[in-house]
Amino acid sequence: MDAGLFTANNVWMMLATALVFFMHTGFAFLEIGLTRQKNTINILFKNIFIITGGLLLYYAWGFNMMYPGFEEGSSGIFGFAGFGIGAPEGGMTPEYADGGYTWWTDFLFQGMFAATAATIVSGAVAERIKIGSFMIFTVIYVGLVYPIVGAWKWGGGFLDSWGFYDFAGSTLVHSVGGWAALVAIFLLGSRIGKFDDDGKPKAIPGHSIPMATAGVLILWLGWFGFNGGSVLSADPELTSLVLVTTSLAAAAGGFGAFFLSTVLYKNLDLTMFLNGILGGLVGITAGADLMSPNEAVIIGFLAGLIIVLGVAFIDKLKLDDPVGAVTVHLICGIWGTLAVGLFGDKAGMGQFMTQLYGVLIIGAFCVICSFIILGGLKAIMGLRVSKEEEMEGLDIHEHGMDAYPDFTND
Template identity: 40%
Template sequence: MMKKCLIAVCALLLLFPTIAFADDPSATTLNMGLNALWVMLAGILVLLMQGGFILLEAGSTRMKNAGHVAGKTIFTLGLGSIVYWAVGYGISFGGDASEALNKFMGLGSFFFDPAVASADGSTPTTLFFIFQLAFAAVSLSIAWGGFAERAKLSSYLIFTLFFISIIYPVIAHWIWGGGWLAKDGAQDFAGSTVVHLTGAIGALAATILLKPRIGKFNKDGSANGILGHNQVFTALAVLLLWIGWFGFNAGSTVAVGDGFFGYVAFNTQLGAAAGAVAALLISWLVTGKADITAMLNGALAGLVAITASCAFVVPWAAVVIGLVAGVLVFFSAKFFEKIKVDDPIFALSVHGAAGVWGTLANGLFATEQLAGKVGVGQAGLFYGGGWHQLGVQALSVAVCGAFAFAASFIVLWVVKQAIGFRVTEEQEIIGLDLSEHGNYGYPEQMKKAGTSA
């Protein structure tokens, strides 16, 4: 039996190249096929990160809101996909704008109608679209952290329209689409600023306008812990996101090539690992207890921080970037709580503070060799590049953060004035599952409509 199987496998291996590349058995076609498979796989991994965000937000919030968290994530992924196809992709990567306008936004490829297949040996634009859509969806899911447990479902709908059509695409164009920051040499390989900081700033605007959840802060300013209902969900979410990040970072090479995607993945793993270890140890040192939530946040912070620099730094620097991110996220969470900002899933610290640090880190640790390989910017301060790259990185953080906050705040302020942003006190107390959807995510656990979990 084993002998027959081996013969069959050998026959398939011999036949496959003939079948797959019968029309054009060239090396170019083979290379295109491998690149296309890699981009498709990476796009799937990034899309599956939405499952991680569902578990992360559901596990970090209360049982009475679990169904709402899951449902609105799928709904906004669907709506965001249509909006990105119609408008967002064209603003991010459209090439029909004048030279002056192209510095700030694309103008073309609206209602994107791609070629059926690649004719020139490059990766099909359909796959590039899927990959970039997955990134936009991640940024939107990060923003939902500021909405958690108190925003109307209608506000998710409206914010999705503006965030995916204008806010995120403009920033993506500035850095990835040939805009003015790209021409300045801003280094953000997979999106510490474009994806993570943009989403976190959207969350900041939301949480400022929504105000804290009922019971979060006392009259004297002290904070009460509002614990999530399932820490196992949260831990599983972090693992799913960690795995998805290999598509996020390594997939951003958009090519198999010489295996450079493996180096990017290697740095990604080191950054995440260092963040998890540093956060657990600092929480243990400061509080006397090894805080599981802090450790989970540290792993994500390490991933966020290494996202900008995974292709620009050597391994020891990836470890340092992760270690700093793990410590930073712990103290950042304490800071936001101290100034009475209610951030239920720590989006501002994990994606905001760590996103800023990861982007700036390139200005310190980027090597000349890797900057040349990627073809963006120059070496950082510690590798003989002087202060220039650090200045470019700081500028990109400042202008992208300012634009994302201003645009998000204006949209949400108008929503608040026009139709209301926050649910009523009664609706918040009974939970968004019942008040917004008419049913509970855990119906067997929630016996009465007025039960508070």
């Protein structure tokens, strides 16, 4: 391979890595914007812990657990290539990864993905989970559950051999986080005041919708790296197609959510509009490289409709998800994964059934693991803060500080 092409590929992958890293800023802005001022530092602390701890865990063993190099004849369920990371012979040359990037770029790009699953959970459990319990959960889930599931497809495991397809992680990233979020909010219970005596949901407004809006726009920008980098090279045709399908699905998702929420609720709900954009992004992620622009618009628009219906469904179940994480990442993640069998280059009943099997297997594994981890933490040290701590805010009780001291009354 030409040295210039190898360099161009690697530079694009490093840029994509930076864009995925920047998504953590978007997640943080979105979460604090949609929640109350008194819990801002708590949410920011969790997000910083996730990216720092997640990267170290991925270095320590996660990368080698997710890409163990399954031997021929292996079951393709679990493998481990050892602790730590070290570049193999040829890891800095075009012979590695077909010249798409170097070994170090490979590790860092994949490492940026690893922490996202726990970030999804962070938003769902906001304003009432104990910080210590959350940190322990993050270490176990990001350190073990995520790389094991990732190995089943991206690491060449049994789902890969079956033909299961997930280009950039509608299931392997978003649904993995979404399943854990669902279990967590079930075990935690709703925030005080979320439901009235008749069980009807009540709005608990976030303290900064402008910040939440900025967070969504940052996430959209970051998705250019999330999906665009998943091409694993700077291939001009495929990279540009992926960026187009990603953007069109995001726009259509926002428009779908805006349209249906306006029809059903007779108001122009910005938060539903914003989550519709995210739903479109999650929905296209599994097949962004397979879809035409027309198909991307359809997938995104339907994801937007799913957002509105999904949020209402979660409320009907009396589950409290402050940022809509379960609907955005789990339900739209499932939709996007199944859409690979309905649209695009791989569409067909056989592919659809393979996608469905993958969704069910990964879902069952994640739910079981989440119940074991979170249920164990609940029994041993508790998951939820006290009523007093929740009412007064986690910032003061768990961190001893205020995010906006100049604007807080004494």
